Amino acid sequence: MKERLKQLGSLLRAYPAAICFLVFITGFMVLDMCWPTREFSELENTMLDQKPAFSFQALFSNEWTADYGEYVKDQIALRDSWIDLQSRSESLLLQKAEIGGILIGKDRQLFTEMFTLTRTEQRTLPNNIKAVEQFAQRHGDKVTVLIAPSASAIYPEKLPFAAPMLDEDSWLDQTFAAVEAAGGNVLDLRSTFTEHKDEYIYYRTDHHWTTYGAQLAYEEFCAQQGLTPFDTESHTRVDVPEFLGTSYSKSRYWHTKADALTYYPLDNEMTIFDVTVPGQRTPKSTSGLYDTAKLEVVDKYATFLYGNNGYSEIQGDGEGSILLVKDSYGNCFAPFLTANYSKIGVVDLRNYPYGIDELIESEGYEHVLILYNFQSFKSDSYLYNINRDPIE
Structure with missing residues (x-):
């Protein structure tokens, strides 16, 4: 026994790095085997790959091997810690200004990288401009198109030095000109947001505007339509701290500053409909406007309207x-x-892939507001449905 211990001691002295590495790898393999499988990463706000079903056909076609590799990568032990370590290494040691498609700007502001249109967006964006133009041609001044500018268009001075951003302004100009020429109304927020740029109109860790940014847009809409705005002073305001949005989820930037999400609790009811056949809308659930359970998770923005439902109706207090x-x-x-x-x-x-002309007519909607952010407007492959014949 003493002789074996002496031999082990000699090996450790002769190959200390190799022995430590072997112990580490063996220990990590055991830990990885015992680590629980997760379906969803809350910090990354994404679904994780699950263990693929085995078949010899999938094995011989190399599909199973590739899928299993993705599964191992997603389910690795201490995944969140490894991603944090990678983010810190890239931003601190390598001084990278872009991580996971997110640009690290001044004042810890995170921006979506938009250097150019992708090959798909080169087709989608012109098609979407044409779609809102055709819709305005049919419905005239009943339509208002609001394409919200991206945070990078309002805060160019906070972008990394010489970041070659897409010329968003020219595309917004082209969109608004097409809608106006077709007889519709436009709501261009660029000057308003520039005037208020020192205020909290965009989240630092998310690609959305804040509730205050939405409020500014809404007040501009009211001014255009001759409406009296929602009185924030007569309503309770709730601020929810520790909101980390999608930009943080993609970059996991270590030095980020968490946001605060604001909402105004309202008693108005919202009904969500199942729509499986054009013109047939079946009530699925009725609730308030906020899924407050989402305030307890990382993706707090999902609180509003219970997410992105196909068709919902909200009972308002006006006319x-x-x-x-x-x-x-x-x-x-x-x-x-x-x-x-x-x-x-x-x-x-x-x-809601059925077109909305039938919906406007059957429900008697007097006005239509098309509201998108430029980032989604340039890439949304579903917007063409706005002109789709419901019988297609």
């Missing part, structure tokens, strides 16, 4: 009706409309 066709920017915007309309329809074309 008349409006249909809001939106991306997720519209989720924190919609509650403000309760002050002005008795019925607010909300459509997310990602989950």
Whole structure:
């Protein structure tokens, strides 16, 4: 026994690095085997790959090997800690200004990288401009198009030095000109947001505007339509701290500063509909405007409107009706409309592929507001559905 211990001691003295590395690898393999499998990463706000079903056909075609590799990568022990370590290494040691498609700006502001249009966006963006133009041609001044500028367009001075950003302004100019020429209304927020740029209008850790940013947009809409805005002073304001948004989830930037999410608790009811056949809308659930359970998780923005449902109706406190066709920017915007309309329809074309002309006519909507952020407007492959014939 003493002789074996002496031999082991000699090996450790002769190959200390190799022995330590072997012990580390063996220990990590055991830990990895015992580590629980997760379906969802809350910090990354993404689904994780699960163990693929084995078959000889998948093995011989190399599909199973590739899928198993993705599974191992997603389910590795201490995954969150490894990602944090990678983010710290890239930003501190390598001085990288871009991590995971997110640009690290001044004042710890995180921006979505938009250097150029992807090959798909080179087709999608012109098609989406044409889609809102055609819609305005049919419905005229009943339509208002609001394409919210990205944070990078309002805060160019906070971007990393010489970041070659896409010329967003030229695309917004082209979109608004097309809608106006077709007889529709536009709401260009660039000057308003520039005037208020020293205020909290965009989250630092998320690509969305804040509730205050949505409020500024809503007040501009009210001024355009001759409406009295929602009175924030007469409503309770709730601020929820420790919000880390999608930009943080993608970059896991170690030096980030958490945001605060704001909402105004309202008693208005919202009904979410199942729509499986054009023109047939079946009530699925009725609730308030906020899924407050989401305030306890990382993705707190999902609190608004219970996410991106295909079609919902909100009971308002005003008169008349409006249909809001939106991306997720519209989720924190919609509650403000309760002050002005008795019925607010909300459509997310990602989950409502039937066109909306029939909906406008059957529900008697008097106004249509198309609200997108530029980042989603340039890439949304569902917006063409706005002109789709419901019988297709």
